[in-house]
Amino acid sequence: xxxxxxxxxxxxxxxxxxxxxxxxxxxxxxxxxxxxxxxxxxxxxxxxxxxxxxxxxxxxxxxxxxxxxxxxxxxxxxxxxxxxxxxxx
Numbered sequence: 001x002x003x004x005x006x007x008x009x010x011x012x013x014x015x016x017x018x019x020x021x022x023x024x025x026x027x028x029x030x031x032x033x034x035x036x037x038x039x040x041x042x043x044x045x046x047x048x049x050x051x052x053x054x055x056x057x058x059x060x061x062x063x064x065x066x067x068x069x070x071x072x073x074x075x076x077x078x079x080x081x082x083x084x085x086x087x088x089x
Contacts, residue, residue: 044083
C-alpha cells in the first residue's frame with residue numbers, strides 16, 4: 001500500500017507534537033522540583049543561622065548552662081530540617 005503524502009505528513013506532525021508535549025511536561029516537573037529544593041535549602045540555612053545566633057545570645061545572657069544552650073540550638077536546627085521536609089513533600 002502506498003500512503004498519500006498528506007497522510008504521512010499528518011502522522012509525522014502528530015508524532016512531533018506529542019514528543020514536544022512530553023518534553024515540555026518533563027521540563028516543568030524538573031523546574032518545580034528545583035524550586036522546592038531551593039526553598040528547602042533556604043529554610044535549612046535560615047534555621048542554622050537562627051540557631052547560631054540563639055546560642056550566642058543564650059550564652060551571652062548566661063541564663064542557662066552551655067549544654068542547655070546547645071540543646072536549644074539542636075532543637076532549632078531540627079525544626080529547620082522538618083520545615084525542609086514539609087516543603088519538599
